[in-house]
Amino acid sequence: AAIVSVLLAYAYCTRHYGHWAALGVPHTKPTPLLGHFAGPTLGRESGTVTVDTLYRRFVGHRYFGVYQLRHPMLVLRDPVLVHSVLATEFASFHDRVMNRTSFEHDGLFNSLVNLRGDRWKAVRAKLSPTFTVAKLKAMFASLHVCTGQLVDKLLLLTSDGQGIINVSDISSKFTIDTIGRCAFGINCNTLFDSNTEYQRAGQAVFTPTLKSSVLNFMRLIDLGWLVDLLRLRNMPDLVYEFYSNLFQDTMELRKSEKEDRNDFISILIKLRNDEKKNNSQVELFAEDVLASNAFIFFAAGFETTASTMSYCLYELALNQDIQVELRKQIEHTLNENKGIITYDMIKDMKYLDMVLNETLRMHPPGPGLLRVCTKKFKIPDSDITLDIGMKVLIPTYSLHHDPVYYPNPEVFDPLRFTEDNKALRPNGTFLPFGDGPRICIGLRFALMEAKTGLAEIISKFEILPCNDTKIPIKLNPRSILLTPKEPICLLFKRIK
Numbered sequence: 176a177a178i179v180s181v182l183l184a185y186a187y188c189t190r191h192y193g194h195w196a197a198l199g200v201p202h203t204k205p206t207p208l209l210g211h212f213a214g215p216t217l218g219r220e221s222g223t224v225t226v227d228t229l230y231r232r233f234v235g236h237r238y239f240g241v242y243q244l245r246h247p248m249l250v251l252r253d254p255v256l257v258h259s260v261l262a263t264e265f266a267s268f269h270d271r272v273m274n275r276t277s278f279e280h281d282g283l284f285n286s287l288v289n290l291r292g293d294r295w296k297a298v299r300a301k302l303s304p305t306f307t308v309a310k311l312k313a314m315f316a317s318l319h320v321c322t323g324q325l326v327d328k329l330l331l332l333t334s335d336g337q338g339i340i341n342v343s344d345i346s347s348k349f350t351i352d353t354i355g356r357c358a359f360g361i362n363c364n365t366l367f368d369s370n371t372e373y374q375r376a377g378q379a380v381f382t383p384t385l386k387s388s389v390l391n392f393m394r395l396i397d398l399g400w401l402v403d404l405l406r407l408r409n410m411p412d413l414v415y416e417f418y419s420n421l422f423q424d425t426m427e428l429r430k431s432e433k434e435d436r437n438d439f440i441s442i443l444i445k446l447r448n449d450e451k452k453n454n455s456q457v458e459l460f461a462e463d464v465l466a467s468n469a470f471i472f473f474a475a476g477f478e479t480t481a482s483t484m485s486y487c488l489y490e491l492a493l494n495q496d497i498q499v500e501l502r503k504q505i506e507h508t509l510n511e512n513k514g515i516i517t518y519d520m521i522k523d524m525k526y527l528d529m530v531l532n533e534t535l536r537m538h539p540p541g542p543g544l545l546r547v548c549t550k551k552f553k554i555p556d557s558d559i560t561l562d563i564g565m566k567v568l569i570p571t572y573s574l575h576h577d578p579v580y581y582p583n584p585e586v587f588d589p590l591r592f593t594e595d596n597k598a599l600r601p602n603g604t605f606l607p608f609g610d611g612p613r614i615c616i617g618l619r620f621a622l623m624e625a626k627t628g629l630a631e632i633i634s635k636f637e638i639l640p641c642n643d644t645k646i647p648i649k650l651n652p653r654s655i656l657l658t659p660k661e662p663i664c665l666l667f668k669r670i671k
């Protein structure tokens with residue numbers, strides 16, 4: 176009976192392994208049971224490296240097939256196809272997850288990232304005004320407080336004129352304090368307080384645990400119904416407790432305030448109240464949707480931006496000529512504006528923009544984009560039709576490192592992002608924030624925040640590599656973001 180059970184389990188897990196061969200889609204042989212993701216599943220290798228190795232094998236192809244455990248998934252290589260899936264053919268790919276997700280009982284699941292179809296569209300439309308230019312300008316004063324604290328902290332850590340700084344840690348504290356103050360109106364004070372709850376709860380979101388890996392494994396072998404039945408949740412309990420308390424406390428605090436802060440939380444409160452007032456038939460903003468979105472604005476907002484800032488400082492430390500040039504331009508702009516950074520000034524710093532884009536090219540915090548086919552789609556110039564439910568992966572990291580679009584891809588060269596050079600590349604080759612209607616909602620906020628923080632740092636400190644700097648950076652195989660295995664440490668020397 177044991178042998179029969181093993182054979183049956185094997186047959187079940189490998190049942191679809193003929194899918195790509197039948198369609199004539201290029202692919203490599205999958206590992207029995209684990210498909211193409213044995214390395215990441217066993218925590219041996221980052222998923223980014225796994226996908227990139229396959230991407231390089233299929234030079235000259237527009238796409239290739241992989242198996243995520245027992246399920247086929249199509250990986251795109253052709254930027255034209257990438258752009259169709261993300262933007263022009265959005266009607267056929269509007270969701271990231273399938274219908275039967277078995278996450279519905281998870282109190283933090285109903286955020287923009289996971290919502291589907293019309294519900295996503297309606298919620299996205301209501302939340303889009305969070306980061307209009309007018310709102311960003313209004314947030315600038317709060318951002319100033321945070322950049323001021325960032326500089327104070329760095330001055331403290333370099334009181335002898337210089338010091339080794341764990342930039343991964345400092346950047347994530349800075350971005351937590353900033354999103355807290357600008358979007359939630361709360362003072363997290365992680366830069367100066369030793370309380371690390373915000374950081375722990377935030378980072379836990381992107382770090383799979385044994386439990387979440389097992390649950391995802393169950394979903395991938397179609398045992399999601401069991402996850403549902405047992406009402407199991409993916410993230411550690413600390414995440415749920417932390418974010419629901421944060422959300423409740425913030426909402427409570429608002430009730431006692433007379434002045435409207437006009438930030439993200441006040442948008443959420445207005446949406447909820449309007450719905451109640453109008454007795455809306457469709458309830459878009461139930462408590463769980465509010466809490467989920469508050470959670471995602473916090474969680475998706477800080478580690479991604481912090482990662483961008485620390486990779487940028489790392490590249491500037493390794494490329495001193497670029498650092499000098501950047502400092503010259505920042506100082507020039509600062510001198511013209513009496514030393515005070517403003518929103519418009521940040522927008523005008525062209526070289527800073529190029530440096531940041533080159534950082535996001537080499538080190539995109541989100542190394543891949545996921546879509547699920549929501550309406551049958553025939554791949555142009557092929558005989559292949561994707562069925563509803565087929566997963567499509569867009570390998571951002573690999574496209575960003577493809578020498579066809581970026582010659583010498585391992586060289587950090589901001590000049591790739593002059594207006595002329597950008598115009599030479601096709602759509603679908605630069606996707607740090609995704610593309611199309613589901614592009615990152617926090618893009619403008621993230622860029623404003625990272626640029627302001629970096630401009631303050633570069634104008635006041637010289638950044639150098641030191642013995643603690645790991646070169647090259649190794650990726651953490653257990654993170655779904657492009658997170659370094661060990662924190663990035665650099666030497667900061669005060670300039671004035």
Ligand code: HEM
Pocket residue numbers: 261287288289299354471472473475476477479480483539540541544545606607608609610611612613614615616617618620621622
């Ligand atoms: C440098 C910083 C950031 C990077 C690199 C980044 C990257 C991304 C990427 C790649 C996506 C997926 C887009 C797609 O599928 O086409 C995304 C979606 C999203 N991001 Fe960001 N993000 C950043 C900052 C932020 C911030 C600051 C917030 C909020 C305050 C935020 C909130 C979201 C949300 C809610 C979504 C889902 C959007 C939807 O499906 O409608 N992100 N982000």
